[in-house]
Every structure is written in C-alpha cells, then in structure tokens.
Amino acid sequence: MKVYNPRMGMDALQVFPVSRAAADQRAGRAGRTGPGTCYRLFTESAYQNELLPNPVPEIQRTNLGNVVLLLKSLKIENLLDFDFMDPPRRKIFSIQCTSCGCWAPLNNVGSLTEIGWKMVEFPLDPPLAKMLLMGEQLECINEVLTIVSMLSVPSVFFRPKDRAEESDAAREKFFVPESDHLTLLNVYQQWKANQYRGDWCNDHFLHVKGLRKAREVRSQLLDILKSLKIPLTSCGMEWDVVRKAICSAYFHNAARLKGVGEYVNCRNGMPCHLHPSSALYGLGYTPDYVVYHELVLTTKEYMQCVTAVEPHWLAELGPMFFSVKESDTSMLEHKKKQKEEKTAMEEEMENLRKEQAEADKLNEEREREKKAKQQQQVIMVGVRKGPRTYLRPNK
Structure with a gap:
C-alpha cells in the first residue's frame, strides 16, 4: 500500500x-464462472x-x-x-x-490569499499550482507549463532489460546538467521539434502514450490559464529562471549535501539519495543544495526528479524556513527582527478577532430587526373589529 x-x-x-x-x-x-476452490495462505485464528x-x-x-x-x-x-x-x-x-x-x-489567520484562490482553479497538487503561478511572475510560464504536464504523468522513459545499455545511452542524450525537471522539458521540446512522431519515441526509448497524455494535460492547463487571463510568456533558453520557479514550489523539499550522492533534508534531517537514473547522478560534481519533487522509499530514500538550486533562492522564496546569516548582524538584532515579525502576526490575529466580533454583532442586530418586522406584520394582520387578537409568529 x-x-x-x-x-x-x-x-x-x-x-x-x-x-x-x-x-x-x-x-x-473462486467458482464465479465454474467450480473453483480458494486456498488461504493464513490460519483461521x-x-x-x-x-x-x-x-x-x-x-x-x-x-x-x-x-x-x-x-x-x-x-x-x-x-x-x-x-x-x-x-x-x-x-x-x-x-x-x-x-x-x-x-x-493561506495567510497567517488561515484564510485563502489571492494566490490561493487561483491555485484552487488548477486540478494539481499545491506545489505544482504554485510553480505555475510563479512562472507567471518570472515570465517563464510556457516552460513551467510543460514541466508540470510531464510531472503529472508516469515516467516517459522505458528501459527494456535486454537493451538496458542502449536505453541508458539514449536517455543520457536528453540530460540537462543540474536538473531532472529541465531534462523532462528538453524531452518534450525535442518531441515537439520532431512533429510529435511515435516512431521517433520508439527510437529514443520513450513512451509515446505518456507523452501524448502530457500533451493533453498541457492543453487543459492552458485553457485554465486563459480563463484566469494569465498570458503565456517564455524565457527562451534562460533556464536558470525556470530553476528558480521550481525552487519556489519545492523549497520545503530542499536538501543539502552530506556525502557522495547522499543528502539530508534541510528541515527534518531525513536522509535522501540521488537515484542512479537522475541527471545529477552522472554529473562530474554534486551540487551543495537541491530540491526534489517527492521522496520514495524503496531500498533507500530516493529523491524523484531533482534540481540543483542556489542557496540564496531558498532564503528568498522560503523565508519561513531559511535565512541567510549575515556577518554584520548580531544575535540581538536577529532576535529583535523575530520579535517584530511575531508582534505583526499577533496584531493580524487580533484584528481578525475584532472583525469577526463586529460581523457577529452586525448579524445579531439584523436578526433582531428581522424578527421585529415579522412581529409587526403579524400584529397588523391580527387587527380586526371587536377585540384585538395577536397572532403568534410561526416558530
């Protein structure tokens, strides 16, 4: 499971x-269409x-x-x-x-922000939706859209046992140094350049069904972007911007180098390993900081889909987890800054409580006025010649 x-x-x-x-x-x-027996490989107890x-x-x-x-x-x-x-x-x-x-x-008080409302529109995991919206800000949404589509389908590479070396060599041709995400982008762009041909996929050991599915997902996401009036922008071959967009979505999955091919998660110290099929595994050197799509436990804790990132990007995009230690700032100044941030958050919570109390008070007054109007109408209906009768309002 x-x-x-x-x-x-x-x-x-x-x-x-x-x-x-x-x-x-x-x-x-057993015995559904003909006589049959079911043998259970466990005891009755x-x-x-x-x-x-x-x-x-x-x-x-x-x-x-x-x-x-x-x-x-x-x-x-x-x-x-x-x-x-x-x-x-x-x-x-x-x-x-x-x-x-x-x-x-979500903001500090747990309500949806403007980005949150846009993220809800996408049928994607929150990190992937965040990556798309960050692509809009960094003006590389065309490339990010392709990466998100490729991550939404199973792996497009296949490796037959009898032709393992051939398939590995074909896969290495697509490798983009420092990023598996950009490798997926490169695969899709090459397929597009070859008129989305199926025979080209077979020659390069790629699943044509997976790529076609990614193309469908991409067109659906493109329709959602159009409905949100988000323009399609491209950064050309400046793929460092794309790496920054990937970092904005996966800073919580950041890991730093500990040994040869071994990393530890920056937040919880979880050991992570580069998968042998990763583009970073065969690199001449190992980057100090990486972000990964997900961690899967098989024989080891392997990182799936890894991208090398700059450490200052983590501090810029994930300030709630990371910070850059500047040599000229003392511990006192650091504590002062933390205290200011905490005070600002407490003020926000207090303002929300006041707004909530005012809203409740307003609702109560409206309810009271509504009930008073209903009673007045009932009294008016009850006025007849002779003794006055007051009809009770329906509960």
Whole structure:
C-alpha cells in the first residue's frame, strides 16, 4: 500500500496484511464462472484476530494538500471539526494544514490569499499550482507549463532489460546538467521539434502514450490559464529562471549535501539519495543544495526528479524556513527582527478577532430587526373589529 507520511513529506510502499473484507472478496472470485476452490495462505485464528475488518480508507493515507485548499475555497473555516465520513487523524491533518500555508495560499489567520484562490482553479497538487503561478511572475510560464504536464504523468522513459545499455545511452542524450525537471522539458521540446512522431519515441526509448497524455494535460492547463487571463510568456533558453520557479514550489523539499550522492533534508534531517537514473547522478560534481519533487522509499530514500538550486533562492522564496546569516548582524538584532515579525502576526490575529466580533454583532442586530418586522406584520394582520387578537409568529 502507498502511504504518505506528512512529517517526512514522503510516500512509502509498505507491506500490510490484507483486510478481512478484501480476503472475502478474493475468495468470492473462486467458482464465479465454474467450480473453483480458494486456498488461504493464513490460519483461521490469524483471519479472526490479526486482519483488519476493512482496508484503511485512502483519505487517511494520502497527501491532503488539495483537500485543505478545496475546503477553504468552500468557506469552511474550522477544518478540524469538518464532518468527514472517514476523518484523518487530527494531528496529521493539522500538520498538512500548516504545510499548506508554506506555499502562500493561506495567510497567517488561515484564510485563502489571492494566490490561493487561483491555485484552487488548477486540478494539481499545491506545489505544482504554485510553480505555475510563479512562472507567471518570472515570465517563464510556457516552460513551467510543460514541466508540470510531464510531472503529472508516469515516467516517459522505458528501459527494456535486454537493451538496458542502449536505453541508458539514449536517455543520457536528453540530460540537462543540474536538473531532472529541465531534462523532462528538453524531452518534450525535442518531441515537439520532431512533429510529435511515435516512431521517433520508439527510437529514443520513450513512451509515446505518456507523452501524448502530457500533451493533453498541457492543453487543459492552458485553457485554465486563459480563463484566469494569465498570458503565456517564455524565457527562451534562460533556464536558470525556470530553476528558480521550481525552487519556489519545492523549497520545503530542499536538501543539502552530506556525502557522495547522499543528502539530508534541510528541515527534518531525513536522509535522501540521488537515484542512479537522475541527471545529477552522472554529473562530474554534486551540487551543495537541491530540491526534489517527492521522496520514495524503496531500498533507500530516493529523491524523484531533482534540481540543483542556489542557496540564496531558498532564503528568498522560503523565508519561513531559511535565512541567510549575515556577518554584520548580531544575535540581538536577529532576535529583535523575530520579535517584530511575531508582534505583526499577533496584531493580524487580533484584528481578525475584532472583525469577526463586529460581523457577529452586525448579524445579531439584523436578526433582531428581522424578527421585529415579522412581529409587526403579524400584529397588523391580527387587527380586526371587536377585540384585538395577536397572532403568534410561526416558530
């Protein structure tokens, strides 16, 4: 089963015993169209005592970044009290809500920002949506759009066992030093230059179905950009700007060099390794700082889709996690700056509380006026000749 760990920000393929419901359904497959027998490779006591009644719901073992943004866009303020059918664990859900604020869709008081409202429009994970919107600011949205489309489909490279060396050599021709993301961009641009031909893909050991799917995704995202009136800009061959856009989305997945091909996550110290198929693995040197798309646990914690970044980009784009230590600033000045930031956040929270209280007061006054009007109407209806009758308003 694929299980997401929000603390590590990592997907892991873990081995679980099947649930009783899954075992019963599997047994139901035997004898469906003809006489059959199901042999279970576990004891009856294991079935009764060790297996869960039902499989773990997917909402409790996946990344909920999209869910958080969707609920916020529906004006649901308190997500922890939302009535889920299978609620995720509160602690894990609150971690995911906090991490969602890192990409700037949520402000200090947990409401959607202007970027957040735009991010909701895209059917993408928050980091990929942030990368697109950052591409608009850095005027390289055409290139970022292609990278996001290629990341939304499974790997386009294939490596047949009988022709492994040939396929590796073909793959190396597409490598862009310092970035797997730019390698994907290069693959798509080369395919486009060759009129999207299928035989060209077969010659270069590429999945033509995956590339066609990426082309479809790209056209759909392009339609969304047009609906948001975001113009299509290109940076040409200045791909350092594209690397900066990638860094803006994945600064929480930043890692620094520890040994040969071994990195550690800058935030939680999680060990990360370059995959042998990465463009950075065969590089003459290893960059000091990288960002990665995701971390997958197989035999080791391997980083999928890695890009080398400049350390000052991390401080610029992720100031909530990183800062540049300047030699002329003392510890006292640093603490003073932190205190000012904390005071500004507390003021923002206090202003929100006041606004909320005023809004509640206004609503109460409106309700009171509404009730008074209803009672007045009822009294007017009740006035007749003879004794006065007052009709009670309907509850």
